[in-house]
Amino acid sequence: MSVMMPKPSQAILDRRAAIVTALRAIVPGEGVVDAANEMRVFESDGLTAYRQMPLVVVLPETVDQVARVLKYCHAEEIPVVPRGSGTSLSGGALPLEDGVLLVLSKFNRILEIDYDNRCAVVQPGVTNLGITKAVEGQGFYYAPDPSSQIACSIGGNVAENSGGVHCLKYGLTANNVIGVELVTIEGEVMRLGGKHLDSEGYDLLGLMTGSEGLLGVVTEVTVRILQSPETARAVLLGFPTSEQAGECVAAIIAKGIIPGGMEMMDRLAINAAEDFVHAGYPRDVEALLIVELDGPGAEVDHLLVEVEAIAKANGAVTAKVSQSEEERTAFWAGRKAAFPAVGRISPDYYCMDGTIPRKQLPRVLAGMKALSEKYDLRVANVFHAGDGNLHPLILYDANKEGELYRAEEFGNDILRLCVEVGGVLTGEHGVGVEKRDLMPEMFSEDDLKHQQRVKCAFDDKHLLNPGKMFPVLHRCAELGRMHVHKGQVAFPDLPRF
Amino acid sequence: MSKTKSASQSDEQVLRPETPGDLRDIVAAAVSQEAPLVVEGSGSKRGLGRPVQAARTLSLAGMTGVTLYEPEELVLSARTGTPLAVIERLLDDNNQRLEFEPMDYGPLHGLEPGQGTLGGVIACNLAGPRRLKQGAARDHILGVHAVSGRAEMFKSGGRVVKNVTGYDLSKGLTGSYGTLAVLTDVTIKVLPKTETETTLVLRGLDDDAAAGAMAAAMGSSAEASGAAHLPAYVAGRVADGALGKDAATLIRLEGFGPSVKARAAYLGAALAKVAPLETLEAEASRAVWRDVRDVRPFVDGTTKPVWRLSVMPTRGHEIVMSLRMQTGIDAYYDWQGGLVWMRLEGEPDAALVRETIARFGGGHATLVRASDSVRTATEVFQPQPGPLAALSRRLKEQFDPMGVLNPGKMG
Numbered sequence: 001m002s003v004m005m006p007k008p009s010q011a012i013l014d015r016r017a018a019i020v021t022a023l024r025a026i027v028p029g030e031g032v033v034d035a036a037n038e039m040r041v042f043e044s045d046g047l048t049a050y051r052q053m054p055l056v057v058v059l060p061e062t063v064d065q066v067a068r069v070l071k072y073c074h075a076e077e078i079p080v081v082p083r084g085s086g087t088s089l090s091g092g093a094l095p096l097e098d099g100v101l102l103v104l105s106k107f108n109r110i111l112e113i114d115y116d117n118r119c120a121v122v123q124p125g126v127t128n129l130g131i132t133k134a135v136e137g138q139g140f141y142y143a144p145d146p147s148s149q150i151a152c153s154i155g156g157n158v159a160e161n162s163g164g165v166h167c168l169k170y171g172l173t174a175n176n177v178i179g180v181e182l183v184t185i186e187g188e189v190m191r192l193g194g195k196h197l198d199s200e201g202y203d204l205l206g207l208m209t210g211s212e213g214l215l216g217v218v219t220e221v222t223v224r225i226l227q228s229p230e231t232a233r234a235v236l237l238g239f240p241t242s243e244q245a246g247e248c249v250a251a252i253i254a255k256g257i258i259p260g261g262m263e264m265m266d267r268l269a270i271n272a273a274e275d276f277v278h279a280g281y282p283r284d285v286e287a288l289l290i291v292e293l294d295g296p297g298a299e300v301d302h303l304l305v306e307v308e309a310i311a312k313a314n315g316a317v318t319a320k321v322s323q324s325e326e327e328r329t330a331f332w333a334g335r336k337a338a339f340p341a342v343g344r345i346s347p348d349y350y351c352m353d354g355t356i357p358r359k360q361l362p363r364v365l366a367g368m369k370a371l372s373e374k375y376d377l378r379v380a381n382v383f384h385a386g387d388g389n390l391h392p393l394i395l396y397d398a399n400k401e402g403e404l405y406r407a408e409e410f411g412n413d414i415l416r417l418c419v420e421v422g423g424v425l426t427g428e429h430g431v432g433v434e435k436r437d438l439m440p441e442m443f444s445e446d447d448l449k450h451q452q453r454v455k456c457a458f459d460d461k462h463l464l465n466p467g468k469m470f471p472v473l474h475r476c477a478e479l480g481r482m483h484v485h486k487g488q489v490a491f492p493d494l495p496r497f
Numbered sequence: 498m499s500k501t502k503s504a505s506q507s508d509e510q511v512l513r514p515e516t517p518g519d520l521r522d523i524v525a526a527a528v529s530q531e532a533p534l535v536v537e538g539s540g541s542k543r544g545l546g547r548p549v550q551a552a553r554t555l556s557l558a559g560m561t562g563v564t565l566y567e568p569e570e571l572v573l574s575a576r577t578g579t580p581l582a583v584i585e586r587l588l589d590d591n592n593q594r595l596e597f598e599p600m601d602y603g604p605l606h607g608l609e610p611g612q613g614t615l616g617g618v619i620a621c622n623l624a625g626p627r628r629l630k631q632g633a634a635r636d637h638i639l640g641v642h643a644v645s646g647r648a649e650m651f652k653s654g655g656r657v658v659k660n661v662t663g664y665d666l667s668k669g670l671t672g673s674y675g676t677l678a679v680l681t682d683v684t685i686k687v688l689p690k691t692e693t694e695t696t697l698v699l700r701g702l703d704d705d706a707a708a709g710a711m712a713a714a715m716g717s718s719a720e721a722s723g724a725a726h727l728p729a730y731v732a733g734r735v736a737d738g739a740l741g742k743d744a745a746t747l748i749r750l751e752g753f754g755p756s757v758k759a760r761a762a763y764l765g766a767a768l769a770k771v772a773p774l775e776t777l778e779a780e781a782s783r784a785v786w787r788d789v790r791d792v793r794p795f796v797d798g799t800t801k802p803v804w805r806l807s808v809m810p811t812r813g814h815e816i817v818m819s820l821r822m823q824t825g826i827d828a829y830y831d832w833q834g835g836l837v838w839m840r841l842e843g844e845p846d847a848a849l850v851r852e853t854i855a856r857f858g859g860g861h862a863t864l865v866r867a868s869d870s871v872r873t874a875t876e877v878f879q880p881q882p883g884p885l886a887a888l889s890r891r892l893k894e895q896f897d898p899m900g901v902l903n904p905g906k907m908g
Contacts, residue, residue: 116712116811117835139718161661168658174665175636188884195809196860197628197835200879201907202677202889203635206668210661230718250569256592256689256753295720296763299756355657357570389659427659435662442662443652450651450678451664453895457888469663482528482647482898 071187090432124155279334538614577616598625622672646897
């Protein structure tokens with residue numbers, strides 16, 4: 001592990017037995033897990049390179065239990081790490097040696113489905129796909145679809161502001177959640193938003209979404225559900241160069257077309273996927289686009305003709321439109337299996353998640369090629385082309401001395417490149433522990449201080465998920481000071497932009 | 498930096514910075530002198546929120562200009578004092594638009610339309626009828642640069658759509674009415690204009706039947722981008738009376754020509770069973786929705802109280818019906834009934850309005866038009882429960898510990 005976590009408090013470690021007893025008084029029976037062999041399953045999340053056994057695991061079943069656990073931890077100054085299904089790719093649910101791991105998996109009920117107001121009220125442990133499964137009988141679905149959707153929880157989606165292939169047209173989690181119930185570290189239960197569209201006062205719901213478990217514990221979520229599109233068809237477009245594929249993406253959008261999904265894969269990813277699932281991808285192209293159009297049949301038919309014409313004009317050498325639902329699913333099967341497919345051609349891979357302005361794709365791909373040579377590691381690329389979200393997969397072998405370190409350095413350089421061209425460190429996987437120390441690449445000291453002031457408003461003792469997101473933890477008292485000297489606010493020489 | 502005296506309010510000093518650095522210095526001076534500021538763009542939304550007690554005004558009117566516009570990347574950045582009209586014209590020239598369809602409070606407050614700034618749109622989290630399908634300003638903000646009440650410059654977000662790097666402060670500042678920080682630059686997502694639109698108009702439905710028809714339309718696969726109901730009195734007061742006087746329930750369909758045609762046929766066939774059906778095409782449709790958006794039916798040259806209710810869509814008309822037992826009301830519904838515009842004949846009884854909302858599924862009410870004295874004496878924004886109010890207060894203290902930015906505007 002190359003990331004330093006906050007030094008565990010010896011005082012807390014010494015009190016472990018008493019803490020377990022106190023927690024058992026709040027959550028009875030098997031809801032408190034303290035045996036090493038039973039806690040082992042929780043020592044890591046989707047970022048498996050990082051492991052840490054928690055102090056103790058608590059699995060509450062009621063909001064009241066959550067509130068009492070948090071109130072107790074607040075009073076005793078014990079850190080708390082919230083966890084949903086543990087699928088975070090950035091180490092967001094990595095336990096702390098001196099911290100309670102608060103697992104919300106028993107909050108797994110769908111509380112209400114309200115078709116007339118097109119929303120569902122669910123507990124945070126319900127899976128993303130579970131929501132769609134519950135409403136699809138009536139022709140509805142929940143739009144954000146991270147690739148882990150069969151396992152990831154909606155509470156985790158709120159914490160990470162999860163995306164998926166449909167975000168370009170349908171938005172991220174933040175655009176599809178209209179209300180939450182949350183419990184603060186002090187044990188206060190509050191509601192933000194509801195079934196109405198605008199939340200009152202400050203947009204605390206907007207701040208909570210994507211806050212990576214640092215601001216509060218979500219115990220109920222109200223999501224928008226949408227009527228499923230009447231039809232959906234996909235077209236596979238192959239290009240001799242990634243530049244042409246990139247230009248095709250820009251031209252489609254310039255024409256006013258917002259596809260339901262628009263994904264790009266490079267040659268290495270195409271061939272790995274084709275070997276794995278035989279999706280029918282062309283093997284002799286440098287870039288493959290999957291463009292999915294959804295909506296009323298008349299619209300989809302109309303736009304398919306337009307998209308094919310745009311693709312031809314931009315140099316597409318293959319164009320294949322799905323002729324059946326089976327074929328459309330097959331087109332996607334290759335893309336959705338891209339990660340495990342790459343896993344078959346390399347002992348290990350490291351998945352990155354930068355976002356760039358789309359037009360910078362050729363520059364970033366060229367940069368990645370140079371870095372690949374520098375670090376002597378291969379990289380396969382899958383790309384949410386419509387919104388500029390890159391997922392480079394760095395291929396390495398953890399059993400070879402130094403390769404994991406090289407892979408991480410390679411990844412960091414890719415993210416620096418993303419920031420350099422006007423992009424960001426993470427599009428949908430979150431900062432967590434993984435990108436925490438890269439935050440200064442994107443943000444100045446003052447930028448980060450203002451982010452931490454949000455933290456101070458919610459959790460001034462830094463007890464919720466410490467060690468994630470922020471590279472340096474400033475004490476809230478220190479952040480709160482205002483330096484007024486001789487009638488002037490003292491500020492260092494800040495750059496003026 | 499220019500300092501001028503406003504003609505209309507001669508005792509008030511207006512500070513008009515031209516750069517973020519100047520703006521920061523003004524906030525720094527306000528902090529050290531403990532002299533709060535009214536923060537505004539063009540001042541077109543002064544009538545919104547509680548009147549701010551401050552001797553000096555920080556005007557963003559001198560901070561203008563589009564700093565980045567890349568239509569093919571669907572992104573635009575501009576200084577916050579840039580007139581919205583300038584942005585909308587630029588987008589229109591490129592066949593694009595602000596998808597959230599920001600409304601214009603000007604006419605309701607007795608001003609000319611089209612006076613607002615981009616910063617004002619973001620600071621007040623404006624939206625229009627399309628909110629129902631495509632969200633509000635907060636759903637389209639990508640990044641901000643700002644100066645907090647600590648006189649420190651900071652940024653958040655970026656210029657790309659998918660970004661989860663750090664807290665979404667851009668959303669946190671959207672809709673904060675300039676009380677946490679002064680926005681200097683914003684980056685927003687823009688989208689292509691739709692090719693055409695058609696509005697289906699159901700005639701003569703009462704509020705209850707209209708609520709059912711709107712729920713059915715929005716629950717269909719017709720992808721409606723607007724659902725509003727104008728009761729009889731209100732219907733005659735949009736688009737210069739083009740709708741006539743009968744109650745009108747409006748369902749808007751936007752998109753590519755063949756798609757709109759197919760959806761209008763499909764949805765129209767279903768709705769025609771409910772009530773007599775008319776259609777409005779293209780410009781006629783746009784004119785009606787513009788007036789629905791800008792609360793034209795209540796633009797009457799008075800300061801009679803107008804409330805904006807954000808509630809559960811299916812309960813909006815029940816709230817109005819319940820309030821009608823107590824007081825004289827004109828009302829109409831947007832967002833499938835989830836947005837209620839309500840004009841009261843008498844003094845606003847804020848407690849009554851809010852108790853009624855609480856009894857019908859929750860939501861909140863904002864007094865968006867009233868005289869200064871009424872807005873000073875009334876809780877303009879919905880009061881929050883204790884713990885939530887305390888959290889909001891802590892956030893304000895973190896960003897503006899001396900309370901120099903728009904003090905009291907939201908409270």
